[in-house]
Amino acid sequence: MAATHAAGPTDVPNRSVWERAAASFDDWRNGDQAALDELVRALTPVLWHVVRAYGLTPAATEDVIQTTWLALVRHGHQVNESAAVGGWLLTTARRTAWRAKSVDGRAIPVEDVDLAPSLPHTSAAESTAIEHLSASSLWQQVQQLDDRCQRLLRIVAFDDRPDYAGLASELGMPVGSIGPTRRRCLDKLRVALQKGDQP
Amino acid sequence: MTTPDEPRDSLFLALKSAYEANDPIPEGLVDRLLTALAVEDLDLEYELLTMVHRSSQLAGTRGGNDDKLVMEFSAAGVTLMLRISPIDANHRRIDGWVSPAQPLTASLWQDAATVESAVGAHGRFEFDFVPRGLTRLDLLQPGTGSSRSTAFRTTLFEI
Numbered sequence: 001m002a003a004t005h006a007a008g009p010t011d012v013p014n015r016s017v018w019e020r021a022a023a024s025f026d027d028w029r030n031g032d033q034a035a036l037d038e039l040v041r042a043l044t045p046v047l048w049h050v051v052r053a054y055g056l057t058p059a060a061t062e063d064v065i066q067t068t069w070l071a072l073v074r075h076g077h078q079v080n081e082s083a084a085v086g087g088w089l090l091t092t093a094r095r096t097a098w099r100a101k102s103v104d105g106r107a108i109p110v111e112d113v114d115l116a117p118s119l120p121h122t123s124a125a126e127s128t129a130i131e132h133l134s135a136s137s138l139w140q141q142v143q144q145l146d147d148r149c150q151r152l153l154r155i156v157a158f159d160d161r162p163d164y165a166g167l168a169s170e171l172g173m174p175v176g177s178i179g180p181t182r183r184r185c186l187d188k189l190r191v192a193l194q195k196g197d198q199p
Numbered sequence: 200m201t202t203p204d205e206p207r208d209s210l211f212l213a214l215k216s217a218y219e220a221n222d223p224i225p226e227g228l229v230d231r232l233l234t235a236l237a238v239e240d241l242d243l244e245y246e247l248l249t250m251v252h253r254s255s256q257l258a259g260t261r262g263g264n265d266d267k268l269v270m271e272f273s274a275a276g277v278t279l280m281l282r283i284s285p286i287d288a289n290h291r292r293i294d295g296w297v298s299p300a301q302p303l304t305a306s307l308w309q310d311a312a313t314v315e316s317a318v319g320a321h322g323r324f325e326f327d328f329v330p331r332g333l334t335r336l337d338l339l340q341p342g343t344g345s346s347r348s349t350a351f352r353t354t355l356f357e358i
Contacts, residue, residue, distance in 0.1 A: 040232055048224040049215075058225060059356075063250035065228070066235050066354045070247065073236055100251055139217045157214040186210060 017042055018086045018161075025085040029076070040069060043086060046158045047093045053154035054097040055147070064100055068093040090159050091166060098170050134193075141192040149185035156182060234333060235355040238308075245337070245349040248272035248279055250356065272353050279336070279351070283358050291329045291358050297322040297338065303350060306337040315339075334358050 021042050027035035051061045071092050079088045168175040252271040268283040280296045300322030306315045307326050316324045338351040
């Protein structure tokens, strides 16, 4: 867990993904075509996780993300302030995902990712056995949460300033209950983790 | 978007890492998106057909080269179905169906080249020998030369 705070080189300002996106968007609007590439590289990972939270297949998720970026290059003039570009993209992606999910009324195929046993994450050779255990048990416990909790937590994990009104209507709950639901989902996960870590 | 929020919980950081590790963004996704943006013609007006369904019908081993692919795209009032069948390791046949049927020409884009096929009275069209790769399909309105315009366009997809 602590590894997520790993600092980059000290001479690089630790700018958030949103700040980098806003700067790239500004540059692009001022005629720097390469800045669009930077924007796509910076925000596509966030869009991936937020759209996947809607239960779409990888192929449908790619399509939603492509539609979102096409919308930006066509309608980017609607974004008044560069700082709002992240929110504009996320809102567009969530709406498109929601629509794709509603049109495709057929059952969403069960994804390998949902059922595959959690393999230990072995990217860091120095990881201790305890870190393996907690990372894999976190993933297992997340899978046990109800769909609404999974969707809400995944969206909020990647979008730290979510549009609560939009989320509320998609999740079928009043705006005022998003915050409490989010806390309840987190508490559930925390309790499950505590239980799961004690054999 | 700007709703004031409680401080970020450290559990969220762990959750984020768990999703990144267990459902990472697909390899090549950013490059495919950059290609889609690079080939976009901003002067052109059309309805974007978005993919609403894609499924493989497995003919042999999982993910094998014999898979038939069915895709459905939709825009306001129009549905486009594509069935993509393997011919050999590098080529595909595409059978398309536009609903409701209307006088259009299907134009298949791949790697800066296009081929065309007329949409029949029942909304059907076909491309019988198509290389694998990133593909886009335009539905063109009737007419000749510059009087013909793109009515619908799919997103870029892999076949």
